[in-house]
Amino acid sequence: MVRAIVGANWGDEGKGKITDMLAKESDIIVRFQGGSNAGHTIINNYGKFALHLLPSGVFYDHTTSIIGNGVALNIPYLINEIDSIVERGVPKPHILVSDRAQILMPYHVLFDTYEEARLAGKSFGSTKSGIAPFYSDKYAKIGIQVSELFDEAVLKEKIEGICETKNVLLEHLYHKPLLDPAELFETCCQYRDMIEPYVCDVSAYLYDGIRAGKTILLEGQLGSLKDPDHGIYPMVTSSSTLAAYGAIGAGIPPYEIKDIITVVKAYSSAVGAGAFVSEIFGEEADELRRRGGDGGEFGATTGRPRRMGWFDAVATRYGCRIQGATEVAFTVLDVLGYLKEIPVCIGYEIDGEVTKDFPATIKLEKAKPVLTTLPGWNCDIRGIKKYEDLPENCKNYIEFVEKEIGVRISMVSNGPGRDDIIMR
Ligand code: GDP
Numbered sequence: 001m002v003r004a005i006v007g008a009n010w011g012d013e014g015k016g017k018i019t020d021m022l023a024k025e026s027d028i029i030v031r032f033q034g035g036s037n038a039g040h041t042i043i044n045n046y047g048k049f050a051l052h053l054l055p056s057g058v059f060y061d062h063t064t065s066i067i068g069n070g071v072a073l074n075i076p077y078l079i080n081e082i083d084s085i086v087e088r089g090v091p092k093p094h095i096l097v098s099d100r101a102q103i104l105m106p107y108h109v110l111f112d113t114y115e116e117a118r119l120a121g122k123s124f125g126s127t128k129s130g131i132a133p134f135y136s137d138k139y140a141k142i143g144i145q146v147s148e149l150f151d152e153a154v155l156k157e158k159i160e161g162i163c164e165t166k167n168v169l170l171e172h173l174y175h176k177p178l179l180d181p182a183e184l185f186e187t188c189c190q191y192r193d194m195i196e197p198y199v200c201d202v203s204a205y206l207y208d209g210i211r212a213g214k215t216i217l218l219e220g221q222l223g224s225l226k227d228p229d230h231g232i233y234p235m236v237t238s239s240s241t242l243a244a245y246g247a248i249g250a251g252i253p254p255y256e257i258k259d260i261i262t263v264v265k266a267y268s269s270a271v272g273a274g275a276f277v278s279e280i281f282g283e284e285a286d287e288l289r290r291r292g293g294d295g296g297e298f299g300a301t302t303g304r305p306r307r308m309g310w311f312d313a314v315a316t317r318y319g320c321r322i323q324g325a326t327e328v329a330f331t332v333l334d335v336l337g338y339l340k341e342i343p344v345c346i347g348y349e350i351d352g353e354v355t356k357d358f359p360a361t362i363k364l365e366k367a368k369p370v371l372t373t374l375p376g377w378n379c380d381i382r383g384i385k386k387y388e389d390l391p392e393n394c395k396n397y398i399e400f401v402e403k404e405i406g407v408r409i410s411m412v413s414n415g416p417g418r419d420d421i422i423m424r
Helices: 015-023 075-087 106-122 131-139 146-150 152-174 181-198 202-211 243-250 282-291 313-323 333-338 392-405
Strands: 002-007 028-031 040-044 047-051 064-067 094-098 216-223 257-265 268-270 307-309 327-331 341-350 353-355 368-375 409-413 421-423
Touching (some): 002 243, 002 313, 015 040, 015 257, 015 327, 015 409, 028 202, 064 202, 094 181, 094 202, 146 181, 152 181, 202 243, 216 243, 243 257, 257 409, 327 392, 341 392
Parallel strands (some): 002 216, 002 257, 028 064, 257 327, 327 409
Antiparallel strands (some): 268 307, 341 368, 409 421
């Protein structure tokens, strides 16, 4: 049985927490896209962790954690992340890395940094983790696959070719030091030795796992609105954030994904540039940011303050539809407990017309939010375990959102911890 856990919004919905929680009853957890550019915050009996590349299931000793072929694999980053959790008392996790995953190289980080600097005020707000240059190279067919690390002749020739084109850009566009093929080859040899113990034919492993009736979780990074095709292009990430891509990025048949748990946040937050219709500013935003998530809404990778907004029913309904949500986990609801009234965005006004359909970016940039206001519950709901025990106005908020998005809310998260969950 394969379940995907993905985001309906701009990321930071709390997928890490839901994955960590569901990993308890799972055998295998797979990252299928993205890289170390976004973080998942997880709080459990070992402490508080910000994971970037490891799947959020690494805290149990019965699980296997997999880096699928769709991931941007930063090898030293992965090894450091493994070491850092082991140092804090987590049992050494069982980790497998796809032999078809491609390697994020130091020059991807450099190109990301140089390009953001070149674009200056028009930059994408990249985390400078090398993700866009990595995926560009993958599709330009000059990426390096894990399996290629083990063939020195192939590797040498490939690196020569890479340096030829990259060095033209470094010299003439960025005016930066050139790449040295010998040095890159040396780096790749070090990477090979670091990754060797983990390398596996992941799709074959998962195929056997599915046939043996294992429970498999696919953990997505970011959310629907950051998908390069269906999100707010070009202010998106460079790999698909959708459950459908889970099949490709893990290497399993699409029909095996039976359940798509789509994580929806009770208010909105976003990092990076791009249209954000229900965005709020000033003191109103500062207060929500300060109270949001667990200890404030600041990027897990960069520490940047996140942009804040009210719940956006238009974006979220679309985000759920494009994920193919079969159920919704509604998160960080406890954070809204300070409000007497809660604004919610229920439509977009574009050129004088109100719509409930999420448009392509060019139109989205003209959209103004149509807001309605729901009564708040104005109390702390942390610690509540049963849906019936929630305040009336809180249940009304949940049921209003459920109706707007058209997907059953099966879980309500009312705190950052593993056990802060209400099953419905
Ligand atoms: P992810 O990338 O989707 O895994 O999300 P992040 O980990 O970046 O952001 C979620 C943040 O909210 C983290 O700091 C979590 O600890 C926290 N969090 C998750 N669920 C809840 C919740 O229900 N209530 C509160 N207060 N915080 C939560």
